[in-house]
Amino acid sequence: MSHSTFTDLLKKYQLGTATESERKVVEQWYALIEEEPRILDPEEWNTVEERLWQKLAEKTGRPADPARVAAVPRPQKLTRYVVAATFLLAAMLLGFLLLRYPGEKAPADTGAIAGLKSVRNTDEKEISVLLEDSSTVLLAPGSELSYPEHFRSDSREVYLSGEAFFVIARQAGRPFFVNAGKITTKVLGTSFRVKSSHDGAEIEVSVRTGKVSVYEKARKNNGRPDKTGNSIILTPNQQVTFREENGAFITGLVENPEILPEATRQHPVLFDYRDTELSKVLADLKKAYLIDLELEKKSLGDCPLTANLGGKDLFVQLDLICAAIQGSYQIQGTTILISGRGCE
Known part of the structure; x- marks a missing residue:
């Protein structure tokens, strides 16, 4: 597996956009280095990759070099080290094949993002989730919300798969970010709804009160959300639909505008x-x-x-x-x- 594939998969895992098979591959990596999954800074990615190959070397008795470890050994008597290497490499190759040839497309799902609490609504009606800052999230059936137990001092950030209505407690200088698929919604204090399609190809944001900024998601070097590409400001009774295929924002009014x-x-x-x-x-x-x-x-x-x-x-x-x-x-x-x- 190339270095770029490794880092791209870690990014998807941390953002909650990885498929079920991709998540299993990353969790297999963490299990191999005997470490619990967690949010990593980009600077740590190379370290994790090096530790992964080093662990393979320790278990197989071969050099910690990806090219050498992946090489096909010459015919020889199978020792327990070679057997161990065979199983480990087979597991990694299986993971790589799952990424390259996944077969039936896995549904978009955040799953349990490393380092975050995750709530999935398995009920047939909305459930209420109270966040640390007193914000409330009404989570729709079949939807999932991932959030930290304690927010950062300068921002609040959650991840959504599915649909939810947010009532955000206003905190000046501490914006609230909702990540859903490839867009981020930023607010200070307001109420709004975010709804993403099953595969994340279409995401809708509608505003009940306050003002909301919606933009395509990117990441700075420090891993925090940043504005890039298309963006739009929404006010009450307005909504926007983002289509992943062309990156377009389509604005309109909510289905049933309400008096403020x-x-x-x-x-x-x-x-x-x-x-x-x-x-x-x-x-x-x-x-x-x-x-x-x-x-x-x-x-x-x-x-x-x-x-x-x-x-x-x-x-x-x-x-x-x-x-x-x-x-x-x-x-x-x-x-x-x-x-x-x-x-x-």
Whole structure:
């Protein structure tokens, strides 16, 4: 196995993106050097590789050189050392073959990431996970969350496979990172949902409250997340879908936008209108949902509206508005465009 394959596999194992067969290979390495799996700094990877080959040398009585250890011995009487070497090398070659020719694709799954606590929801309903910082995670059925028992002093970081809704405790100067597949979501204090497909090829992030930064995941030399490539900022009732095949971020609105309590707490809006200009109605909706609502023609804003929109979902409210102005609406990214004949 080449040095690059070795380090790439260690990276995947630590990030929780390794398949079941890949995880078994890495755990086999750790077992060979008699060490518990843990998070390693990149500087330690070479040391682990050297120890691995040294252990092979000790067990086989041959030089600690990968090229020599892997060489086919000349025909000779099989000693117990050669037998031991045969079994060890067979195990490593089996691991390599599993990586190169895995057969049926293994499902994306974080498993138990070294050095982290891992919770998998085997129930049929969401379960609640309370983190050290008082943040709460509602973990969907079949999903898994990995997190440290104690967060770093300057950041908080977890790993998700599947779907979860996060309610993050705000801590200035201590951002919260959610790693899911190939993207990272960064927040300070907010509530949002992350949902990844079974194979990690498509990941969706939707925001309930606060502001969220989503970007393709990379690693600095010290192993901590860093921004790179595409990135986007999301606000309440917005969502983004990341597609691994082309690295594209597709923005839009959540399926069912909700009124933000903080937006109407001091000045509640009843949404009950009598001959009210449409521009005023849309201003109320913008304030309540924090969603951009635009008119195709400015003159539409002068149209009077008489309707009780209270207690109805946003899209039902829009249907009633469009019926009154003989119009329609379109969702364009994170903006809703309203058009119509007007109030002639």
